[in-house]
Amino acid sequence: MSTYENIQENNLDEYLTTVGIFGERNYFNLKLASLLESKHCRTIIFGERDKIEILRVNYLIFSELKNLDVSLDRKLNIKLTDFGYILDLSERNKTKTLFLFDIFLNKNQRDYFNQIKEIVLKENRLYAAILLLGDLLDIESKNKEVNVFSNFLNLNIKKKHLNLIARNYYFPEDSNEVYKNIIRTLFSLSGYGKVNRLISKPLTKHSLLQIINKFFPHLKINLLNFEEEVVREGETKIISGDLESGLKKLSVYASNKLNLLLKEGEANNSNISKSGHEFQQTTRYIETKPRVGNHVHKYINKNKLLNMLIPKSYKGVIKELVLLFIIIFMFPAALLFIGLTNLYLAKNFLIEKEVGSPRLSFEASINLFDISSQYSAKLVHIPYVGEYFLFTEKTGTVLQRITLLLLKQVTLYKYISESLDNLSSESKLDEQVVNNIYLELDLANKDLGFLEAEIKDNNFVNQIINNLLLGDQSLKDLRNKLYLFKEIVGLADQIFAASSTKSYLVVTQNDNILRPGGGRLVTLGVIKFSNWKLVENNYYEPNYIDNNLKGEVVPPYPLKKYLNQERWLVEDANWSLDFPSSASRMGWFVDKSIDEKIDGVVSINYSFLENIVSKKENLIRPKTDKTSLDDKEDNHFEKSKYLLTHLFSDLKLLDQKSKVDLITDLYNGLSDKQIQIFNNNTELTSVLADLGWDGSINKPDCGQNCYADLVAINESTIEGGLADKIIRQASLEVSIEENIIKRKLVYYLYNQTGSNYRAYFRTLVPQDAGFSKVEILGNNSKETLDPEMVGYKNYKEAGLFLDLPNNFTKAIILSWESGTDLKKDVEGEYILSWKKQSGVNKINTEIKVNTASKLPTETLPTYGNLTEDGTFVYNTPLTRDFTSRIFWENE
DSSP: OOOOHHHOOOOOTSSSSSEESSSOHHHHHHHHHHHHTTTEEEEEEEEGOOTTOOOOSSSSEEOOOTTTTOOOOOOOOHHHHHHHHHHHHHHHHHHHEEEEEEEEEOOHHHHHEEEEHHHHHHOOTOEEEEEEEEEEEEEEEEETEEEESSSSSEEETTTTEEEEEEEEEEEEEOHHHHHHHHHHHHHTTTTTTSEEEEEEEOEHHHHHHHHHHEEEEEEEEEEEEEOEEEEOSEEEEEOOOHHHHHHHHHHHHHHEEEEEEEHHHHTHHHHHHHHHHHHHHHHHHTTTEEEEEGGGHHHOOOOHHHHHHHHHHHHHHHHHHHHHHHHHHHHHHHHHHHHHHHHHHHHHHTTTTTTTTTHHHHHHHHHHHHHHHHHHHHTSTTTHHHHHHHHHHHHHHHEEEEHHHHHHHHHHHHHHHHHHHHHTOOOOOOHHHHHHHHHHHHHHHHHHHHHHHHHTTTTHHHHHIIIIITSSSSOOOOOOOEEEEEHHHTHHHHHTTSSEEEEEEEEEEETTTTTSSSSSEEEEEEEEEEEEEEEEEEEEEHHHHHTOSOOOOOOHHHHHHOOOOOOOOOOOOOTEEEEEHHHHHHHHHHHHHOOOSSSSEEEEEHHHHHHHHHHHHHHHHGGOOOOOGGOOOSOOOHHHHHHHHHSSGGGGGGGGHHHHHHHHHHHHHTTTTTTEEEEEEHHHHHHHHHTTTTTOOOOOOOHHHHHHHEEEEEEEEEEOOOGGGGEEEEEEEEEEETTEEEEEEEEEEESSSSOOEEEEEEEEEEETTEOOOOOEEEEEEEEEEEOOEEEEETEEEEEEEEETTTEEEEEEEEEEHHHEOSSSSSSSSEEEEEEEEOOOOOEEEEEEEEEESOOOOOEESSSSSEEEEEEEEEEEEESSOOEEEEEOOOO
């Protein structure tokens, strides 16, 4: 009954309380299961190999107690796969979960325990507790069979010694009291949400040794030093201690066992005598050789002497032993090498979007790393080479976790593809698939947390992680992104209107005619979701919205001055420098014109949309008779409408690789501001802002002795098109001086559109900044003017008009400065954020920051060069928002 196999075979009453015990099938867990069954519970003891997805339990015990009587290995054997599985099981079944640990932990165990404690006690969805136990000795004798469990001593009868973990004091507990309190805590409400310590009155090492000598006077006592310390936090409960009764039973068992071994020894006595006689004969033969002292070289060379001292029959044995040692030594490293090679190959398949191919390779690598880690763990205590095996053990564990994360990536691609298929066929989104995506992201985020703690000071593993997982981002950034993705998926029921109706405005922007939010609006589509399903979609031209709008709206000053507009048209609704403001304005236009309340806005740049839909259609065209985009008239509204309606159509005709390509393109579009999202839901708004997907302009958080700087450059096309044919280049110099920060921005534009290009430029900077006159340098020309200054939210905006003839280059030079109370004699930080405009594909940018100090500094990201005067230089083709941080320390 208490094993997983038996539960599979017996279909028991579904209303019976089920308690799952995840751990080894040792005597402690078996007895605990037996006691639970006596209280009319169904019990399941299961381990890593028994893990199943459909397991249903009411209560769960995670038992990490190790039986020292079976193994002298005190290593904490928690695997992240196991712990993640337990969390998943606990969350899915709303299970009350009890975690059992020894109260004495070494440093490595304590690090694991702290991480687990933080998750268990701070995870709102978990109803869990931690119970720390003292020193146990439980022994039972039935029908000549003896069961022993002890987590602090070990008896070796053959060698006639007793191993004892060396401590200054012990908590020897009455095992019956321990079982009773575990069961009481499991079914009690008061014990959850905290750490509980279950201990007896302490016993000093001297007192304990006296008791042991009383029962085992002739045994040698070995003290094992595992450098363990007691866990002091938590609520403490004192129970009775009972060591003598356990030692008495153990001494009776040892005496009987010793007598049995002596009888077996007498039976083999004749064989022992015979082998001894043969050894004496060999010894006498060697001793009779008359070659001694310094005269040995006169009679025999060194090889002959070696042959005499080591018989031929032993030479083969020695060679085999040497070979065996090499195999033992190299085996874990060989497994790591094979697994790592396989892992890199599988990763390349994943990069090529061959999602199905790497799954088996990842699983094979996981097994190889696991074998290497477990093998090494058994050899870490060998003198001289223990450090090597400790390295291979830890490396194998970390590589296993990296591979599990990559495997989760494959699984996520699969689930997201299924969701896209549902959108494609206008079916309901599968709520279970959405939940699976949430669960995978949650587990991946927790796994990354454990991985972050594992890789400290391991440069080899850090390099592997950079190559396989991170690329140009940090582990912390990746964790943060996974957490934010999980939060978005957690709001899916609200986004897709599980119990209501949601209306969203989807707009396409002609990014060849720039506006601050991306481009001039071409198409406005109102799509509606209800009960996880797309139920309605209607598309409107901008002039339709304008014609149905009652009254007129006064346009912003530059539209009126430079475009001669007397009313604000919806095609220019995205005039604000931050997208949330523009999105609110778009929603207002639609509401007042066609009476549609909008819950959110999604903008997509036309060129980006055309690219990904064309790529998709080229893949499915041989399989469908749908009209291709090439056959459409040269009409932006009709083309945009076609592109929007076909973005997610016919996805089931795509193979897995093409679907992953589409997912990757959409993600990159969000990161590069080709797509921007606004939502009225405040929770979702916050997550989108943290991801940088909402086009908002916010300065990063800044602590003490810190200055957060910001630059945003925006173009609005007044005349001409083909804004993507304008070549842009920027150079920003920042000088952090005493009580002042100076900036100088040189913005180059080269017109190769074939026609005149006229645009209105706006530069957004911190509110406390003051501008100098703007210089515009052209081909043999120079112009100086005062920028048009406007306050914008908590910032300051400087605007100017630029006329750029065809094949001309002009440079706009802006200078501004602001006061600062930054101090150089204490730790400080300067943060620079550059907000890139949607619709502008790339700006080759050079950033120079001079701290005007010789203080020790650090930059993030790493600046490429450091000049002699202490100026940091960073070059980047700016395709998305950029943030850099410069830290300095005390001299």
